[in-house]
Amino acid sequence: MFKLNExxxxxxxxxxxxxxxxxxxxxxxxCFPAQQNPAQKIPRHDAAAVVKLVPVRVLDQNGRPVxxxxxxxxxxxxxxxLKTITEFEIHRLEESGRMPKKTETTLxxxxxxxxxxxxxxxxxxxxxxFTGIANAKKAALHFVETKLQPGDEVAVLYYAPMTGxxxxxxxxxxxxxxxxAIERAKEAPPLPGDTLVVGDSEGxxxxxxxxxxxxxxxxxGEAVFGxxxxxxxxxxxxxxxxxxxxxxxxxxxxxxxxxxDKRIAREFAASNTPVFVVNTHNWTYTGNMPAQxxxxxxxxxxxxxxxxQYFADIKDVQTIAxxxxxxSGNYYVxxxxxxxxxxxxxxxxxxxxxxxxxxxxxxxxxxxxxPYAELSDLEKQLHFFDLMYGxxxxxxxxxxxxxxxxxCLDGKGANSVILAKMPVDEKRGIPPGKAxxxxxxxxxxxxxxxxxxxxxxxxxxxxxxxxxxxAASLNPGEYELRFVARDMTTGQAAAGxxxxxxxxxxxxxxxxxxxLLLIPGHDPQFLRLIPAKGGAEPPPSLRDFYPLFPMRCxxxxxxxxxxxxxxxxxxxxxxxxxxxxxxxLDVFLASPxxxxxxxxxxxxxxxxxxxxxxxxxxxxxxxxxxxxxxxDLEITAxxxxxxxxxxxxxxxxxR
Numbered sequence: 001m002f003k004l005n006e007x008x009x010x011x012x013x014x015x016x017x018x019x020x021x022x023x024x025x026x027x028x029x030x031c032f033p034a035q036q037n038p039a040q041k042i043p044r045h046d047a048a049a050v051v052k053l054v055p056v057r058v059l060d061q062n063g064r065p066v067x068x069x070x071x072x073x074x075x076x077x078x079x080x081x082l083k084t085i086t087e088f089e090i091h092r093l094e095e096s097g098r099m100p101k102k103t104e105t106t107l108x109x110x111x112x113x114x115x116x117x118x119x120x121x122x123x124x125x126x127x128x129x130f131t132g133i134a135n136a137k138k139a140a141l142h143f144v145e146t147k148l149q150p151g152d153e154v155a156v157l158y159y160a161p162m163t164g165x166x167x168x169x170x171x172x173x174x175x176x177x178x179x180x181a182i183e184r185a186k187e188a189p190p191l192p193g194d195t196l197v198v199g200d201s202e203g204x205x206x207x208x209x210x211x212x213x214x215x216x217x218x219x220x221g222e223a224v225f226g227x228x229x230x231x232x233x234x235x236x237x238x239x240x241x242x243x244x245x246x247x248x249x250x251x252x253x254x255x256x257x258x259x260x261d262k263r264i265a266r267e268f269a270a271s272n273t274p275v276f277v278v279n280t281h282n283w284t285y286t287g288n289m290p291a292q293x294x295x296x297x298x299x300x301x302x303x304x305x306x307x308x309q310y311f312a313d314i315k316d317v318q319t320i321a322x323x324x325x326x327x328s329g330n331y332y333v334x335x336x337x338x339x340x341x342x343x344x345x346x347x348x349x350x351x352x353x354x355x356x357x358x359x360x361x362x363x364x365x366x367x368x369x370x371p372y373a374e375l376s377d378l379e380k381q382l383h384f385f386d387l388m389y390g391x392x393x394x395x396x397x398x399x400x401x402x403x404x405x406x407x408c409l410d411g412k413g414a415n416s417v418i419l420a421k422m423p424v425d426e427k428r429g430i431p432p433g434k435a436x437x438x439x440x441x442x443x444x445x446x447x448x449x450x451x452x453x454x455x456x457x458x459x460x461x462x463x464x465x466x467x468x469x470x471a472a473s474l475n476p477g478e479y480e481l482r483f484v485a486r487d488m489t490t491g492q493a494a495a496g497x498x499x500x501x502x503x504x505x506x507x508x509x510x511x512x513x514x515x516l517l518l519i520p521g522h523d524p525q526f527l528r529l530i531p532a533k534g535g536a537e538p539p540p541s542l543r544d545f546y547p548l549f550p551m552r553c554x555x556x557x558x559x560x561x562x563x564x565x566x567x568x569x570x571x572x573x574x575x576x577x578x579x580x581x582x583x584x585l586d587v588f589l590a591s592p593x594x595x596x597x598x599x600x601x602x603x604x605x606x607x608x609x610x611x612x613x614x615x616x617x618x619x620x621x622x623x624x625x626x627x628x629x630x631x632d633l634e635i636t637a638x639x640x641x642x643x644x645x646x647x648x649x650x651x652x653x654x655r
Contacts, residue, residue, distance in 0.1 A: 003582070003583070003584050003585065003604075004584075004585045004586075004587070004602050004603060004604050004619070049337050049338070049339055049340075050337070050338060050340045051086070051087060051335045051336070051337055051338075052078075052335065052336055052337070052338045052366070053087070053333055053334070053335045054076070054333070054334045054335070054336075054349060054351070054362060054363065055248070055249040055272060055331050055332070055333055055362070055363075056074070056331060056332045056333070056334055056351050056360060056361070056362045057274070057307065057327075057330070057331045057332075057360075057361040057362075058332065058353055058358050058359070058360055058361075059307075059327075059358070059359045059361070060357065060358060060359075061357050061359075063309060063327075064326075065326065065327065065330035065331075066353075066355075066358055067090065067092050067330050069090075069332065069353065069355070071085055071088040071334075072354075073353055073354050073355060074088075074332070074334060074351060074352070074353060074354075075351070075352040075353075075354065076334055076336060076349070076350070076351050076352075077348075077349070077350040077351075078336070078338065078347055078348075078349060079347050079348055080348070080350075083336040083337075084336060084337075085334050085335065085336050086335055086336055086337060087333070087334070087335025087336070088332070088333070088334060088335070089332065089333040090332055091249075091329065091330065091331050091332070091333065092329070092330050093325060093326060093329030093330055116151040116152060116153060116248050116249070117149070117151075117152045117153070117248065117249050117251065117328060117329070118152075118153045118154075118155070118171055118246065118248050118249065118250045118251070119143075119152065119153070119154045119155070119250075119251050119252075119253060119328070120154075120155045120156075120157060120243075120250065120251070120252045120253070120273075121140050121154060121155070121156050121157070121182065121253050121255075122157045122158070122159070122252055122253065122254045122255065122256075123136055123137070123140070123156075123157070123158040123159075123182075123185050123255050124158070124159050124254070124255060124256035124257075124258065124280070125158050125159060125160045125161075125185070125186060126159050126160055126161045126232065127159070127232070127256045127257055127258035127280075128255065128256060128257050128280040128281075129257075129280070131282060132255075132257060132280030132281060132282060132314070133186075133255070133280065135280060135282060135314045135315060136255035136278065136280050136314065137182050137183065137185070138317060139255070139278060139314055139317045139320055139321075140182050140253065140255070141179060141182055141183075142317040142318070142320075142321055143253070143317075143320065143321040143324060143325075144175060144178050144179065144182070145175075146321055147321050147322075147324070147325040148173075148175065149329075150173075151173065152173065153171040153172060153173050153248075153391070154169070154171065154172065154173075154178045155167065155169060155170050155171045155172075156168040156169040156178065156181035156182055156185060157239075158185040158186070159232060159235065159236075160186070164235060165235040165236075165238075165239065166185075167385065167389075168181040168182075168184065168185050168446075169181030169389070169446060170385060170386070170388075170389035170390050171246075171390055171391065172390075172391045173391060174391065177446055180444075180445050180446055181446060184445060184446075184447070232258075232260070233260060233261050233264060236260055236261075236264050237261075237263075237264045237267060240264050240267035240268045240270075240271060240273070241267060241271065242271075242382055243268065243271035243272075243273040244270070244271040244272075244363065244365075244366070244367075245379060245382055246382075249272075249328070249331055250271070250272065250273040251273065251274055251276065251308075251324070251328045252268060252273050252274070252275045252276070252306075252308075253276045253278065253324060254275050254276065254277045254278065255278045255280050255314075256277065256278075256279075256280060256299070257279055257280045257281040257295075257299075259295075259297075259298025259299055259301075259302060260298070260302055262298075262301055262302055262305050264302075265301075265302045265303070265304075265305035265306040266305055266306070268306040268307075269305065269306045269307050269361065269364070270363065270364035270365070271363060271364075272361065272362060272363030272364075273306070274306050274307040274308035274309075274327065274328070274361065275302065275303055275306035275307075275308040276303065276308045276309055276310075276311070276320075276323075276324050276327075277299045277300075277302055277303040277308065277309075277310045277311065278311045278314055278320060279296065279299055279310070279311065279312050279313075279314060280314055281295070281314075282313075282314055282315065296310075296312065307359075307361040308327070309323055309324075309327060311323070334351070340368065340369070341368050342368065342369050342370060342371065343368050343370065344367055344368055344369070344370030344374060345367065345368045346365055346366075346367050346368075347365050347366050347367070347368070348364065348365045349362060349363060349364060349365050349366065350362075371490075372487075372489070372490050372491025372492075373489060373490075373491075375491070380491075383491060383493075384438075384484075384486070387484045387486065387493055387495045388438060388440060388482060388484055388495075393493075393495055399428055399429070399494065400494065400495065400496050401420050401421065401422055401429075401483055401484075401485060401494045401495060401496035402420065402421045402496055402557040402558035402559045403418065403419070403420045403481055403482070403483045403496035403497060403498040403557070403558065404418075404419045404420075404498055404555070404557045404558055405417070405418060405419075405479070405481045405498050405499065405500025405514075406418075406419060406500075406513075406514040406516065406545070407500065407501070407502055407503070407513055407514045408471075408513055408514065408545040408546075408572070409513055409545055409572045409574065409610075409614065412471075412538075412539055412540045412544070413473050413539070414471035414472055414473045414539050414540055415472075415473055415474060415502065416471065416472050416473070416474050416500060416502060417469055417470070417471050417472075417542065417545060418439055418441070418469060418470050418472065418481050418483065418500075419467060419468075419469040419542075419555060419557055420439075420467065420468050420469065420483040420496060420557065421465065421466075421467055421555070421557040421558075421559070422437075422465070422466045422467070422468055422485055422494075422527075423464075423465050423466075424458045424461045424462055424463065424464050424465070424466065425462070425463060429465075429485075429494060430458065430485045430486075430487055430492065430493075430494060431458075431487050431490065431492055432458045432459045432460070432461060432462040433457070433458060433459055433487050433488070433489055433490070434455065434456075434457050434458075434459070434487070434488045434489060435455070435456055435457075435458050435485055435486060435487050435488060436453060436454070436455050436456075436485070436486055436488055437453065437454045437455075437456065437468055437483070437484070437485050437527075437529065438451070438452070438453050438482075438483065438484040438485075438486075439451070439452050439468075439470050439481075439482070439483050439529065440481070440482045440483075440484075441472060441474070441479050441480070441481055442479060442480040442481075442482070443477060443478075443479055444477055444478050444479075446480075449474070449479070450472050452470065452529060452531065454529050455488070456527070461525075464525055465524070465525070465554070466525045466526070466527050467524055467525065467526045467527065467554070467555055467557070468483065468485075468526075468527040468529055469526065469527070469528060469529065469542055470528075470529040470530070470539075471539040471540050471541075471545075472539075474500075474502045475502065476502045476503060476504045476505075477501075477502055478499060478500070478501050478502075479499070479500045479501075479502070480497060480498075480499055480500075481497060481498045481499070481500055482495065482496070482497045483495065483496050483497075498558070509576070509639075509646070510573060510574070510575055510583070510637060510639065510646055511573070511574040511575075512571065512572075512573055512574075512635075512637065512646055512648045513571070513572040513573070513574070514648075514650065515569040515570060515571045515619075515633075515635065515648065515650055516542075516545075516546045516549075516555060516569070516570040517555065517556035517567055517568070517569055517633070517650065517652070518550065518553035518554065518555060518556060518567065518568040518569070518570065519553060519554050519555075519556050519560075519562070519564055519567055519568075520550070520552065520553050520566060520567075520568060521552060521553075522552065522553065522554035523552055523554070524553070524554035524555065526542060528541055528542070545572070546570045546572070546616065547608065547610055547616055548570055548606055548607075548608050548616045548617075548618050549570065550568060550570075550605075550618065553568060556652060558651075558652055558653060559652065559653050559655060560626070560652050560653065560654045560655070561655050564623060565622065565623055566620060566621065566622055566623065567620075567621050567623060568605070568618060568619065568620055568621070569587075569617075569618070569619040569621060569633075569635070570616060570617070570618055571616070571617045571618075571619060571635065571648075572610075572614065572615075572616050572617075573614070573615045573616070573617065573637075574613060574614050574615075575613040575614075575615075576613065582639070582640040583637050583638065583639055583640065584637070584638045584640060585602070585604070585619070585635065585636070585637055585638075586599060586635070586636040586638075587599070587600045587602040587619065587621055587633070587634070587635055587636075588600065588633075588634040588635075588636065589623070589624070589631055589632070589633055589634075590631065590632040590634060591629060591630070591631055591632075592630055592631075592632060593629055593630060597634075598624065600621055600622060600623070600624075601621075601622040602619050602620060602621045602622065603619070603620045604617060604618070604619060604620075605618045605619065605620050606618040619635075621633075626654045627654065628654050628655055629653070629654055630651065630652075630653055630654075631651065631652055631653070631654060632649055632650070632651050633649070633650050633651070633652065634647060634648070634649050635647070635648040635649075636648075
């Protein structure tokens with residue numbers, strides 16, 4: 001029924017594809033400490049000379065940026081000790097949101113790292129009426145569409161009566177994600193997460209993993225601050241304090257009509273986060289209404305105390321966007337050398353300007369890094385949220401974890417698999433020790449449709465490679481998959497993400513499912529993560545979806561690291577009832593970067609019928625010599641009689 005055509009070279013010869021690999025020296029302190037030796041109860045870190053970068057805003061008496069200062073105009077103290085400013089940058093935007101002028105830089109002995117702008121859009125659902133929130137979303141979307149510059153990042157938060165403080169989207173440069181987060185911010189019940197347990201080990205002849213000692217822990221909700229309900233000022237204060245752990249230039253755009261404690265405004269100022277307060281009550285300040293002035297005064301005072309600005313007319317979206325752009329887009333970055341110590345000690349920062357009548361806004365201080373075990377609960381929560389949701393996680397301390405999404409034959413109520421590759425290794429993965437694993441599935445609206453957490457002890461498994469996976473039932477559509485592994489003692493973490501498309505049901509013809517690519521000659525260890533629901537039938541295993549699973553083969557999860565000459569593809573196929581067509585198969589390898597496409601030599605090793613009109617094939621595919629780069633593996637099936645063709649594509653990276 002199936003026939004593989006004889007391999008031949010295509011006329012469009014594949015050209016080598018190269019991936020540029022660059023290493024950058026990061027001079028600023030990372031957001032969170034990372035790698036430590038888990039064998040040390042108190043990790044030791046030698047003092048190191050590093051550059052500390054400090055963003056500084058300078059305003060005149062009218063609250064406008066002062067942008068003609070030189071390095072010699074600044075004086076900087078660290079714990080009252082005068083420091084020599086070795087690095088100096090001016091970030092300047094013209095008025096009304098025009099493109100930024102060229103950044104002026106005075107370099108010291110080392111290059112300075114760009115301090116990108118970060119915006120936190122905060123929608124106070126509880127402190128605004130329905131019309132006010134609708135107008136707030138319009139103003140926020142206008143700013144995003146007209147003022148964001150390349151490299152800017154946005155997070156979207158909201159506060160609601162029932163669920164408290166929620167993080168709808170973490171820092172991202174993806175405008176589509178930002179738009180959707182702003183549009184969907186509203187009161188919603190908390191999303192529960194699954195408890196996951198480690199199931200049976202599969203294959204390899206190893207002792208089953210997880211019997212008798214697996215632990216189950218409930219995952220928190222989707223929000224970084226735990227969807228904490230209760231006093232608004234308490235939650236707002238926690239947010240202000242958390243800002244000091246986020247690097248770069250930060251700005252909070254706060255849509256509300258209620259006043260907040262001015263002491264919290266000073267906490268935002270100490271975290272170098274000006275608050276731009278936009279009144280959602282939808283009135284324009286006239287100056288002759290006592291009640292109006294009394295209601296507005298706390299908002300104006302809050303904005304001023306934080307170093308931000310107050311906006312009375314929420315419908316004047318252009319003025320709001322222009323002023324926020326101007327005030328947040330004009331700043332200086334000062335750099336000076338410090339001897340970094342891993343003791344968590346607090347350093348007070350003071351910056352002065354040698355020009356009268358200037359107001360200087362700078363973060364009040366910073367903490368030396370400290371071991372992960374000594375971080376507060378809030379710091380650990382931010383560490384996790386950065387890994388789970390961030391586009392560029394600062395908390396990640398190990399290489400990316402390859403993650404693959406597979407669309408599978410329906411079985412036991414599941415039609416997809418999330419598969420990851422996790423080395424247990426101090427340098428290239430997660431160190432041996434107690435670790436927590438997280439799996440999240442997001443839909444196209446960035447809503448969490450599935451989440452889970454498992455805790456396992458990797459101590460006996462040093463230098464092994466595990467393949468954690470979990471099955472799920474998903475509706476047709478596009479999903480983002482994310483897997484995180486984090487050592488619970490040291491905080492060393494790795495994360496990976498992938499996209500999975502679940503197609504709509506086909507009414508006729510052949511249906512192909514995701515091929516499972518395998519590398520022969522390895523003895524894999526699988527970690528099957530299953531929901532801990534007593535009495536329920538467990539979800540299908542990987543072998544249920546791919547019953548023809550050759551022995552001593554490990555999955556090729558996105559990355560081909562070795563000089564592999566042969567790979568296997570386990571391919572499930574489904575036909576319409578009573579069909580037994582003849583099918584010609586061709587296997588191609590394409591390089592998107594070069595445009596080349598080769599027909600490969602492939603053999604049909606095995607096939608097995610599984611139920612009515614379902615077949616699983618095992619293909620052996622010979623690979624040519626590959627340069628580092630991205631590749632697409634295409635399997636083309638042509639039905640001989642009707643000449644109906646199906647193309648199945650999967651991708652991998654050669655390192």
